Amino acid sequence: QKEVEQDPGPLSVPEGAIVSLNCTYSNSAFQYFMWYRQYSRKGPELLMYTYSSGNKEDGRFTAQVDKSSKYISLFIRDSQPSDSATYLCAMSARDSGYSTLTFGKGTMLLVSP
Amino acid sequence: DVKVTQSSRYLVKRTGEKVFLECVQDMDHENMFWYRQDPGLGLRLIYFSYDVKMKEKGDIPEGYSVSREKKERFSLILESASTNQTSMYLCASTHGGAETQYFGPGTRLLVL
Numbered sequence: 001q002k003e004v005e006q007d008p009g010p011l012s013v014p015e016g017a018i019v020s021l022n023c024t025y026s027n028s029a030f031q032y033f034m035w036y037r038q039y040s041r042k043g044p045e046l047l048m049y050t051y052s053s054g055n056k057e058d059g060r061f062t063a064q065v066d067k068s069s070k071y072i073s074l075f076i077r078d079s080q081p082s083d084s085a086t087y088l089c090a091m092s093a094r095d096s097g098y099s100t101l102t103f104g105k106g107t108m109l110l111v112s113p
Numbered sequence: 114d115v116k117v118t119q120s121s122r123y124l125v126k127r128t129g130e131k132v133f134l135e136c137v138q139d140m141d142h143e144n145m146f147w148y149r150q151d152p153g154l155g156l157r158l159i160y161f162s163y164d165v166k167m168k169e170k171g172d173i174p175e176g177y178s179v180s181r182e183k184k185e186r187f188s189l190i191l192e193s194a195s196t197n198q199t200s201m202y203l204c205a206s207t208h209g210g211a212e213t214q215y216f217g218p219g220t221r222l223l224v225l
Contacts, residue, residue, distance in 0.1 A: 008153075032212040043117075043203055043216035044156075088156070092212050100146070100171070101214060105155035 003027055006089055006104030015113050019076040021087050023104045026070065029093035030102070033065050035074045036088040038106065044088055048074065079111045116140070117217035119204055125223045132191040134220050136204030143209035145187035147171075147179060149200040150219075156203065162187055163209065194224045 006023045013019055021035075031052055036044035048063040050056045050072075056063045062075040072091070076083055089104040120135035136145065146161040148171075158171030160179040168179050176198060180188040187206075191198055201221050205214040 034213060036216075041219070041221070043218045046213050046215065049213050090214075094212070099212060100158060100161060101212070103156040105153070 003102050004089065004091065004104045007107055008105055010108040010110050012110045012112065013079055015079060015081060015111055017079050017111070019079050019083070019109060019111075021074040021076075021089075021107050021109070023072050023089035023091075024070055025072075025091060025102075027091075027093060027102070028067075028070065030091040031067075032092045032094070032099075033063070033072050034090040034101070035061075035063055036090060038086045038088060040085075047087075076109075079109075081111050081113050084109055084111050117204055117206055117215055119202075119217040119220050121220050122218065123221050123223075125225065126191075126194050127225055128195060130194050130224075132194050132222065132224075134189040134191075134202055134204075134222070136187045136189070136206075136217055137185055138204075138206040138215070139185065140206065140208075140215075141184065142206035142215075143184070144207045144214075145181065146205040146207075146214060147177075147187065147189045148203045148205065149173070149198075150203055151200050159189065194222075196224050198222065199224045 035048040037047045038044040053067045060077045064073040086106040088106045090101040092099045117138045147159045148156045162181040178190045204217040207214045
């Protein structure tokens with residue numbers, strides 16, 4: 001079983017739709033969770049960062065972490081064509097002075113006007 | 114804003130050539146990382162460094178080496194490029210106590 005599972009998509013939605021992107025993981029030591037957005041042929045950019053369980057909201061974006069289910073989500077409200085990108089989840093378990101991230105393979109989102 | 118720059122956006126090299134990919138960050142970050150990204154395989158960690166002259170192997174270090182002589186600069190070296198090293202290479206950096214990594218724009222390398 002891979003450490004982080006993420007549906008590759010593509011996920012196609014009309015403009016204005018609510019989008020739900022998800023990742024599941026197997027390592028219960030993960031406690032830091034991130035979402036990155038990557039436009040075609042660009043580097044990933046940090047979108048959301050959460051520590052442990054709970055929700056975090058930033059504008060149209062909400063990140064949700066359920067550690068008991070080992071499941072994280074990113075919700076996008078009022079989706080826009082400019083949200084079309086690949087979304088990568090990432091997580092880490094700090095066990096020393098430094099840590100590395102484990103990434104999902106990314107979900108491609110297409111928002112049509 | 115954190116700025117991570119990579120020396121080239123696109124690079125074409127021949128099999129057997131020695132290839133240098135450079136990454137520079139301007140935020141005094143202690144940790145720097147090199148990844149490659151391939152369709153269907155996602156991001157895979159090649160090497161990382163948590164201090165000057167320090168390096169640690171990631172998940173796929175074979176065929177690569179790295180150099181970190183200055184805090185702001187982290188170089189990835191392909192000693193003898195092969196066609197299976199054709200990929201998108203991404204550099205990232207972060208502070209020592211932080212989890213969130215900041216990425217450069219990537220270098221798309223084609224080895225012929």
